[in-house]
Amino acid sequence: MITIKQLHPLFAAEVVGLDLSRAVSDSDFQTIEDAFRHQSVLVFRNQQIDDDQQITFSERFGELETTKVGTVGAGSKLVILSNMNEDGVVVPPTDKQVLNNRANRLWHADSSFKAMPAKASMLSARVIPSKGGDTEFISMRAVYAALPEDLKKAAENKVVIHDYAYSRSKIDPNLVTDEERAAVPPVRQAMVIDHGPELGKSLYLGAHAARVEGMGEAEGRALIDELMAFATQPRFAYTHKWQPHDLLLWDNRSVVHRATPFESSTEKRLMVRTTIAGDVPTLAAAA
Template identity: 40%
Template sequence: MCQAATIELVPTGAALGAELRGLDLRRVDDTSFAAIHQAWLDHGVLLFREQSLSPDELIGFSRRFGALDHAPVQEHGRSIHAGRPELYVVSNVLDEKGRPIGSLGNGEAVWHTDMSYLPRPPKASMLYALEIPPAGGDTHFASMYAAYQRLPPALRDRARGLRVKHDGTYNSGGFLRAGVTPTDDPRLAPGHLHPLVCRHPETGREMLYLGRRRMAYIDGLALAESEALLDALWAHATSPAICWAHRWRVGDLVLWDNRCTMHRRDPFDATTRRIMHRTQVQGEAPPAF
C-alpha cells in the first residue's frame, strides 16, 4: 500500500506546525513526498515521530527537498561527521579524549533563522533526535507569516522596503564563528543585508525576515533608531501567541521552512546527554519581496 493512503495530518493548533503520522521516512515514494512537501508549505514545521534513520538515510530523505549544504565549521574547528560533510552534529557530549563530538553545547540557543547571514540562506532544516536529556532542550518555533500579519499597520508599513543586516559574528549558541573578529558596532559587523519584509517564493505570502537579534542593524538608519525599530519588531515576532514548542523524543525528526520561521532552544543540564543530527537544504534564491 502507498504510504500516502495512511498519512494522518495533525496540526498543533498553534500558529504553525503539524505532525505527520503513518510515515516511514526511509521509504517515501513520490506521492507521499508530494503530500509531505505540501504540508510543509502549509504549516511551516513538520514533526515525524518514531523514525529510525541512519545518517545516510537522513541525508537521502533530506535530498528530496534539494541539494544539501555542507555543515558549517563548528566552534571547536571540526566540521565533518564520518566523511559525511552534509551532516551537522548538535551535541554537548564529549568523546573519550574530552573533545566535543558536536556543536552548540547545552546552553540556550537564542531565536534565529539558520545561516541567514549568508547571501542565499538555506530553505529548509531538519533535526533528528538520537539522544535527549530527561528535561530541557525543547525547541520553539515562531511563524514569520503571523509576525508580519499581527504588526500594527503603521509598523508594518514602516518595515516594508527596509533592509536588515544579518550578523555573521556569532552562532545561535553565542559562540564566535571561526575566523571572525568581533566588534561592538553592528554597522561594522560581518553579515549580509536582506529585505526586512519578504515574500515566500513558493506560497507567495508576505512575512518578516529577521534572522537573529544580536548585532542586527537596519540599513540607513541611525543606530539608536535601528535599535528601537528592531526592538519593536522582535517583540511582535516572538510573541507566545505565534509560537509552538516541541518537546523531543528519541526518533523525532522535525523539518522546518527556514524562510518563514524562526526557532530557539531551551538550555538543559550539562551533565545529561543530547545528540542530534541536522541537515540543511540549500536556498534557491536570496530572500526577496
Template identity: 50%
Template sequence: MDVVPMGPGFAAELRGVTLSDIARDDAAYAAARAAFEEHSVLVFRDQQVTDEIQLEFSRRFGPPEVTKVGSQGTGSHFVILSTIGPDGKVVPPDHRLVLRNRANQLWHTDSSFKRVPALTSILSARIIPAHGGETEYVSTRLAFERLDAPMRERLENSFAWHDYAHSRSQIAPDLASPEERAALPPQCWRMVWKNPANGRGAIYLASHAYAVEGMEPAAGSKLIDELMAFATAPGTSYVHQWRKGDVVMWDNRATMHRGRPWPSHEARLMVRTTISATVADGVETMRPPSSQAAE
C-alpha cells in the first residue's frame, strides 16, 4: 500500500489497496489507520463498492451509526445523499431533498449534534454529475496549530453548543422537522479535540455550533464565526473531484467539509456510513463537567 500525500498539508490517497483488503487484513488495517490518524482525509480510487463492502470496511474503524430520523436511509447504517426521486427522475430545485443537499454545502463536521459524535465518515460515489458536486475539506488541526498560544489555551478550556436545527435553519426555518428536533436536542462539546494517537489538537466546530458556554450569545456567536472563517481561509482546503468508484473517509475530530453545488438537472447519488467515536478515540475528554453535558 502506498500513501501519497495530497492537499495543503493534509489528505492522502491510498494506492494498491481495496476496502476489502483493509476490512479483512490486520496489517492493511493498521497501515490505513496510521495514515488516517496522520492525514485526516483518505482517498481510495477505482473501488468496486457495494453496500456490503462499504459497511464491512466501515466496521473496521468502530461502531456504525444508525441513520437518524428524517434522512434517506433512516434506521439503517447508510445515509443516502441523492436528488433522485422515487420515480427515478431528478427532483425539482425546490424539493426538500435539494434543500437538504444545500444545507450540506455549509462547513460542518458530521454528527456533532448527536449524543455520541462521529470519529469518521466514509462516502462512496455511486452516481456523479458531469460537472460540480465536489467535496471540500479543511484541517481544523492545522488551523488550531496556526492560532497563537493564548487562543489555543483559551479554546482548550472552552465548550460550544451544537444543534442540528440551528444549521438547517440557515437554509429554511422548518427544514429540521419536529421529529428531528425532538430526537436531536442540543449537545455541548469541548472546542478542542485532542487525538489520543498523537496528542495533536484540533478545533471542533461546525455550522451546527451556535453558542459558547459561559459567553453572552452575541460574543459567543462572534467567536464561532471568527474561528470558522479562520479555519476555512482561502488556500487551506483540499477539494475532491469525484469519480465513480471513489471512496473518501475523513476524521470528523480534525476536519470540516462542505459539498459544492452542481447543475440542478443532473443526478447525484452518494452513500455515507458514519462511525461513532469511542473512548479510544478521545470522546470522553470532550464532555463538559456541567450537568448540562451531553450524555
C-alpha cells in the first residue's frame, strides 16, 4: 500500500511504498494520479529503473512527446541530460550539452515553446554529483492565488509569445541552429491558465516567454519580469536535493522549475527525461 507524504506546505509530495520496476496496480495509479493533480510535483525515491520501465510508467499519464532536433535523444521518447560523452568522459564547458544544461538553470516550463506544450515531465537520476545540481520548483497556482489584484488584472487575457531561440540566446547567441529554429518557431500561449474551480488558476511564464502580444517590447518585458519577480519568492519554492535513482514527476502547466549549478567540469551528471504531451492548447484553457 502506498502513502503520500507532504514535502512543502503549498505543493510537492513524496510517494512512499512503490516499486516502479514492477507493474503499478490500477488502484495505486489512481492514488498517484489524484496526488499529482493536487500536488503538481511528486517524488519517487530509490527507483532503479531502466529507460523502457520509465517509458512504460510515463505512458500511464498520456502519450509521450518525441524529442526535438538538437537535443540528445532526438527522435526518441527520451531526453538525455548529461555533461558526458558516449564514453562517459566529462565534456568541456563549451560543449553544446553543457550550454543547454546552463540554459536549464533559468526558470522555465518544459516545451512551453511548442504549440501544444507539455502536460508533465518525468526525470530519472541515473548519475548525480556529490554536491549541487538540485532542482527547484515554483507553484504557479500558489503564486496566482497570492498575486495582488493589480497584477492579476494586468495578467488576465494576455497572450505571451514563447520562443526557444529567445531563451537560449541568453546563454549563447549561436546556441540554436537554423534547423532548430525551423522546428520550433515562436508560439502563442495564455499568460493565465484556468485549471477549474477546484484547483484555480496559474501563471504560465518562464524563460521562453519572450514578449506580450499587443504590448510594446519594453512594456511587455516589464510585466513578465514583475510577475516572475513575485513568483520566485522563496515561500513559493520547493528545492529537491537529488539522491541516486530518484524519479520526479511534475506538472508543466502548474509549476516552473530550474536546475542549480554543480562542478560540471569535474563531476558527472546523467538524468533521463520523458515528457508527457499536452492534450489541449493553453489558449483553450485561458481565463
